Amino acid sequence: MTASTTDHSAALAFTPAPAPASASTAPRLTSLSHGGGCGCKIAPGVLSQILAQSGSAGLLPPELLVGLETADDAAVYRLNDQQALVATTDFFMPIVDDPFEFGRIAATNALSDVYAMGGRPIMALALVAMPVNQLPLATIGEILRGGQAVCRAAGIPIAGGHTIDSVEPIYGLVAMGLVHPERVRKNAGAQPGDLLILGKPLGVGVYSAALKKDQLSPAHYRAMIASTTQLNTPGPLLAELPGVHAITDVTGFGLAGHALEMARGAAASLQLDWASVPLLPGVAELAAAGCLTGASARNWAGYGADVQLAAQLPALAQSLLTDPQTSGGLLVACAPDSAAAVLEIFAREGFEQAAVIGQVQAGRPGLQVRAAGR
Template identity: 40%
Template sequence: MPTGSSENLIIGFDSNEDAAVYRITDETALVQTADYITPMTDDPYLFGQLAAANALSDIYAMGAKPITAINLCNFPGEGIPNEIFSEILNGGASKVLESGAVTVGGHTIKDDELKYGLSVSGIVHPDKVVRNSSIEIGDSLILSKPVGTGVLFNGVKKGALESKWLDRAVQRNVVLNKKASELMLKYDANACTDLTGFGLLGHLNEMVSSNDLSMEINALSVPYFEKAIETSEQGYKPGMSKDTMRSLEKSVSFDSTVSEAYQWLLVDPQTSGGLIISIPEERTDDLLKELKSDDSPEAAIIGKVTEPGHTAIMVVSK
């Protein structure tokens, strides 16, 4: 697909980064992204909040500040009261306001399946863009939110799990990654990405794939939502997890001690998941302490960047 070129394009279509970055001046670059999702909850306001938080996360992962948002709405033409649509938009608007950005418009089309999200623009200094690929040997890897919304959603959908467990996870994930991003910048992290649809290992693979480096991940150090492990043990893995696992066959190795339940949770798709932060070891404890005392109490060191090994990512259980 022809994409065009520009000397001002810092990050474009040909990379695995979380958003595009375009230089406006020597001091300012525009960061652009778009994302939208289907409902994970029956609460329309909460769904709107989740969709907005999810779309804003790409901006935060790049170390940028969101400034404007445009609603993207795929709404059924009949069968759903207009009040539901209003609640979705109000939920989204609440998170945009919380981020400090402004909602400047939107576009709606008719669709049999309800979907909602946003196109978000942000700003960052061109020399201070945080990429997902700039990891360094010895870096600690920190995850700021728990994992497991995909299996919880599937468990609820199949009638095997009470919805309250999913609701609790959604309530956690509507928390913006704003504070985590600010702290990541404060402690001068080397790299960052946000955890969404490709699961933890999928996004870690994006971080390591353009480097001649490896990672070691401890499955037992990863934070998981309550009931996520039990639900995974019962086999309620989303279809997207299977696709991700298949795509990682040549990149990821699991130690024999890592159970299947944990393996599947590590590729579990997330919606508005946490930030994965790669930071030099000497600054790790200070960052982790502030994350935990702020709005990321579950934040944890989940692994490290290592010298090149026989596989890009080695998952252990210890």
């Protein structure tokens, strides 16, 4: 990785190089990738094995406030008593065919990890891997323009990056932000008695599967774009509330997977009320019609042993709980007397469907899903 713009041309200097594709012969973006969005993530069970083999020994300075310990959303490094640096990276293959929207979605998703730690983004670096002989240069430019549009909306520059020629189109960001050390919100701080609040409805993976099958309506496509390009700006505002104990964002491992990470980090049990979990419009019907991703099944295979599903749950609940979310919502654990303030912040920032979906309980780390609340 480098922030030098002079590196870009060198990274693409391959000899000999056939002429780039023209717009008239260009393939659909999604046809060039074996998976899309956060559904590209390595399955959780496989990832655990890889990380176990890599070892955790190494330099761990006291300034490193958040590292690999609880699979948190970003690393956090204390700079001084007032500032800590939040650093993260995220990239993936196309989830939609519109290059501008793909760039917007990927950039929004990458910045989400900074917000989830309670930080405010300050700048980003672009990660660009493109099949330059299959995609028109104008298409690649639109992907980058989409990412730039999101960063402008977040009030930050894309200050550099790195590019390579690749067999599949990949775009994302290295994102950096700042947070007061006392306002860092890990995924491991949940406490027994806390309520769980979800900021965005589920169903992006179902939408993406329907899109690949040409079964996604224009209205549902618009809902998909609106959800995946909505910046998780409530994060730093929520971190200012003393009653907010933990925050994470729901992405490729699905709601169940990221809730389990929160449970393990807190050494507590999380209980979800399925009837309270918000869904994007039409998701239940599309899932019933078979619009499900392979990542959903891989997610369940990786962590399903730690999830208890109530017998009364609808048949598709498991698939929707494991549905990979691209640029998903924040999952917040807060004291009950802070729930109203949390929901007010979500509403003020444009997250009208944010909802209380469960609670944290003392007990063995795991996830229990009930059909409805008490």
